[in-house]
Amino acid sequence: MTLIATESLVVKRGGATLLDNLTLSLGPTGSVAVIGPNGAGKSTLLRTLAGIELPTSGRVCIGGQDLTSLSGAARAQAVGYVPQHFAPHWDLSVSELVRLGAERTGQIDHDMIDKALADYELEALQHRRWSTLSGGERARTLLAMVLSVDPPVLLADEPAASLDIRHRLDVVRALAERGRDRLSVVVMHDLDLALRFFERVILLDRGRVEVDCSASDLAADQNLDRVFGVTFERYKTLFGPALHAR
Amino acid sequence: MKIWIVLLVALVAAVIVAACAGHDWASPADLVRAVSGDQAMRSRLLFEWRMPRVLAAALVGALLGLGGAMFQGVFRNPLAEPYLLGSAGGAGLGAAIALLVPLGAPQSIMLPLLAFVGAWGSTVVVIAVSRVAGAVDTAGMLLAGVAVAALLTALRSFLILALSDETMNLQVVLSWILGGVQTPTWGGLGLLALVSLACLGLTMLFARGLDVLGLGEAMASTFGVNVKRFIGLAVLAGSVVVAAAVAFGGLVAFVGLASPHIARWLIGSRHKPLLPASALIGAIVVTLADAIARSALPPAEIPLGLVTAIAGAPFFIVLLARRLRA
Secondary structure (H helix, E strand, C coil), X not given: CCCEEEEEEEEEECCEEEEEEEEEEECCXXXXXXXXXXXXXXXXXXXXXXXXXXXXXXXXXXXXXXXXXXXXXXXXXXXXXXCCCCXXXXXXXXXXXXXXXXXXXXXXXXXXXXXXXXXXXXXXXXXCEHHHCCHHHHHHHHHHHHHCCCCCEEEEECXXXXXXXXXXXXXXXXXXXXXXXXXXXXXXCCHHHHHHHCCEEEEEECCXXXXXXXXXXXXXXXXXXXXXXXXXXXXXXXXXXXXXXX | CXXXXXXXXXXXXXXXXXXXXXXXXXXXXHHHHHHCCCCCHHHHHXXXXXXXXXXXXXXXXXXXXXXXXXXXXXXXXXXXCHHHHCHHHHHHHHHHHHHHCCCCCCHHHHXXXXXXXXXXXXXXXXXXXXXXXXXXXXXXXHHHHHHHHHHHHHHHHHHHHHHCCCCCCHHHHHHHHCCCCCCCXXXXXXXXXXXXXXXXXXXXCCHHHHHHHCCCHHHHHHCCCCHHHHHHHHHHHHHHHHHHHHHHXXXXXXXXXXXXXXXXXXXXXXXXXHHHHHHHHHHHHHHHHHHHHHHCCCCCCCCHHHHHHHHHHHHHHHHHHHHHHC
């Protein structure tokens, strides 16, 4: 069964081809990591799936419907998007931010807001302003905002990259575990965490899918070395395969 | 809740103080007598001239506060000024035409009408220019605003030089450009009050969208906002508010910049309370500034725009310095 499908997706901006005839199908559950070198089109893919970028040609379907045919509220309910850099322009409090996230379907549901605050352990912080939060607290607030409406699809653009290792593990684990009963697609720069936590890994290069397979198969794939332009040492660890660039 | 009561009490106090102020100071008892229909010359002057002027100043201030909150919200820049998008230049040109070109209609109608058309029209031109130039983002619009404003100011200066003579002199145009609330009739004041209420209603429609836009354009898009369309509509609505303020109050600087700031300090950044709070603060500020303009150098009147600029420019510089240091 397919929840999100892209058909011959092409995105061109200013003469550059960012996504090149990309066809992809994603089921209703599962944790999917998107990896690739800089400029491979990872963020563009995610932004196009989220409906932020419009494809130059081809289309994105979600639940069998063209993404562009959905109303704003329906799209907001269906897809949660976590950007790489989130910097609100106004210094809102945690509860105000979560409330804005929860209200995006057009209904105000106080239980939803309370639940999101509880799920991400934000009750004690709810009156604190964004500018006073630590990196980890910000990441939790962002997830609470985006996931408050429990969207069937989560698209996250490596939100943990700048966090320290403990918080990074927490966030990546939470994103991957969401794949048990929902679809969770996460752009990852850290290959080890991608291989360790995600079931399926999509390797992008120059706007195309190079490899699309399980994490364990990908670890052994020689294309990985070619696409990243390095030679990887492969290790087996307690947590599964690990890579070390030589 | 408490803060709203404080703001309302402050506004009422400001209106009473301003109604007393002038080159001929009145006491609150004089005001009561004037309102209760006393036919003495002094009471009638207070009722027919000073009171409508004071209330008009309050409403113009409310419109400026509202327009400022709207523009800062759309551009997500606390230093954005409503006049940045050319509305001041357009209003100035419209006013210069109304004051200098014989148009066969009474000036009391043509002046606010052409100022409104100029202010709103120039904002539409700025949006169109930034569209054609392919720069619909904030910076693109602001730069297009600077360019259009320069052009409109040049046109206005040419008009003034070409058309002013002994009967239609420079000073009339200049004093309007420097800003000053016209004294309306009570009927005119009623119209201004209706326009102000309509503007409040209009801007409140954008409150939630402005909150979401403040999360960034990508987030706003995934939260269901059609970002480009929303920004276009919000700028048009904001410029209607500013154009109304300019039509009734001339070019009054810095109120639109300062009011949303003070409102944000008092009640936070969500636009649903921010918009009306900014309107209340704008009303208080302009009421007091207009009182100073009328009473500081009797019997002359200082242009209102000069008073707000003298108070507002240092405010702006402090904000800028704080922002750059942060």
